[in-house]
Amino acid sequence: MTASVLTVEDLSLEAVSPHGPRPLVTGVSLDVARGRALGIVGESGSGKSLTMLATMGLLPEGVRVTSGRIILDGRDVTALGDRELRSSRGRVAAMIFQDPMSSLNPLRAVGAQVASAVRIHAPGLGRAAARRRAVELLESVGVRDAAERAAARPHQWSGGMRQRAMIAMAIAHDPLLLIADEPTTALDVTVQAQVMALLDEVRERTGSALALITHDLGLVGEHTDDIAVMRAGSIVERGATADVLAAPREEYTRMLLAAVPSAHEPPARAAAAIGDGATEAHANEVALEVADLVVEYPGRRGRAVRAVDGVSLHVRAGETLAVVGESGCGKSSLLRAILGLTPASGGSVSIAGAPAAAAIAGRSAAERARAQIVFQDPSSALDPRVSVAGSVAEPLRVRRAYRPDRVRELLAGVGLDPSFDDRLPGRLSGGQRQRVGIARALALDPALVLLDEPVSALDVSIQAQVLDLLRDLQREHALAYLFVSHDLGVVRGIADRVVVMQGGRIVEHGPTEDVFTHPQHPYTRTLLDAIPHLTPRKALS
Structure with a gap:
């Protein structure tokens, strides 16, 4: 039997607030063996990312483990101190985050940041050798003219290029477990294919395991061996990827599969x-x-x-x-x-x-x-301090055409009832925030x-x-x-x-x-x- 790199046993997480504890993840159990890939799917807020952050000891402030064990390479993560956790990050397990712009230092050259990741577990390596290794890593993830581009700052790279740099840092020490949290969300299909092929190649070469968090079920189908479907903090279905995608048992899994748009077949609606x-x-x-x-x-x-x-x-x-x-x-x-x-x-x-x-x-x-625009990221497109109604009213106020009934008409048109008017963006789901962005774009006809x-x-x-x-x-x-x-x-x-x-x-x-x-x-x-x-x-x- 293949040894497990990661075993999560009956894990529960909760958020601590002045209003009392709130459960976020309940009774999650999963296993990732060496050389195997686990796909973790589910809607936003289902607990996918939190579960994997817990395996790295990176839970956000105010979130804690209430029960269960996390065994990573034979050691219980929940019992490790900060120093031991730092020594395992990048060497035993490494994480590729969804938003590379918030993960990279905007003031440092990209190559220097990759070189820092190289030296963190190889302190005896000289600066010049680390820079050469950084260029090699960037070339391995498909960065053209890597030696020249390494001197550029993150804002001078495209979103797809920044994600390649994050992957280069993650694979610098051939970790036993790669945790990829929506690693290809910002990438086009050809680069996505290259990145996933690269992750497959790294796993093939090192025998490492992969935990792939994604909402792209096509990626799960092509690049994972097993799948866990999460909903509201719990796993509702798990099994071999082939079996679950071919014959899902749970209604929620069937709903997710039915919602996937297909590029290989004509749409049902012409x-x-x-x-x-x-x-x-x-x-x-x-x-x-x-x-x-x-x-x-x-x-x-x-x-x-x-x-x-x-x-x-x-x-x-x-x-x-x-x-x-x-x-x-x-x-x-x-x-x-x-x-x-x-x-x-x-x-x-x-x-x-x-x-x-x-x-x-x-x-x-x-x-x-x-001409108006609806942006890619509804979270950054809305002022977190301005209410839903205030965001939609802003272009009308600028044009001196503000009318409360017009704002309500616009929000009703995108399916948001009056209970949303005074909410701040932080209290909305991603889909609701994008609806606000659409309403704002339509405000000026x-x-x-x-x-x-x-x-x-x-x-x-x-x-x-x-x-x-x-x-x-x-x-x-x-x-x-x-x-x-x-x-x-x-x-x-x-x-x-x-x-x-x-x-x-x-x-x-x-x-x-x-x-x-x-x-x-x-x-x-x-x-x-x-x-x-x-x-x-x-x-x-």
Whole structure:
């Protein structure tokens, strides 16, 4: 029998507050053997991350273990002191966190931070040797020109690149257990495939175990041997990944599987029907016209770096155009240029039939109102000190158009009743926060809504609710959506047309089903081939 790296026995956690203890995790038991991978799935707040943080001795302040044992490499974590815990982190177990920006020091070069992780368990290693090892690690996780890029600060790296740096630090000492907490949430499908292949390679080489916390059931199907499904602090189903995905016993597991959008099959609801609610008067209106757009940034030695290179596209009222491509392909720069946040170096942008100035400072208030954006992370997009109603009212107050009944109408339109009006964002779930962001974006009656990864931070069941909401609002208001996403399953379910970007240029565009079923460009085929399948191929093999 294969020895276990991690055994959790009847673990219970609670939060301590002035109002008394509140249970967070109850009676959780799980096991991860050497060389095996365990997928831990469930909605936000189910206790997935807290359970794994407990195994590292990293529970947040105010949360404590009330019962149970955590045996890591033969030692009970709950009985270890701070010094012993520090010596095991990175060497026995290492954790890859979801948000690399909050995990990296913004003032230090990325390479220096990787080198520090190398030296923490090898204090005799010289600085130069640590730097060379840091570059090797960065190269091993797919960072191009690693020696040069190592000198850059975290804000100069894309989200996907920052996550690669976090993985490089985690594998620096070949730990017995890798705990990956949503490690690919911010990554496009090809980089996601590379990262997961890298984690598989590390496990194959070192015999290490993997605990993968994720809401992507496709990743669980392809990269884990066993699965534990959590709900409300307890495990409701566990077993071999192949068995659970093929024949789930619990209704909750079946619900999670049913909510997963598929990029491999046509959506049940045809994407072409999304805009059917638009009236004939709006059907031929062009909400966005982009012609030969160029966006450049200053580069080294005075050379300009062209992030967007001659892009042309249009979006009609009531239509959804999706933009897909790898990190760094120019998607975000395109959105910023459309909004005027980054002035375009060339080309033109027209919104609702009116030419838009390159810089937002040159646009009138009415022109700015025509295009609004819903951001990827609803937590950082909302002021934590401002109530739900206050956040939605803010653009109306700026335009001197505030009316309490308009705020309530907007919140009702996204499914939030009056009990939410006075709540702060911290008291909302991720899906509820994103609904507030959508309501705020609609406050000024825009013709165009830019959706920048609007559901990537949400669980699959919440994703489905938000996507249904976006469809309903589009039908009701004839909204044009420019939808940026790396989740091709979501794209196939919501978009009428797809634009594929590579290296700042459009390499393919067309109706969604045509692009997914008959891709013409090799890069598009590469993207589609990298999509994880829900079918548990790895476990079956």
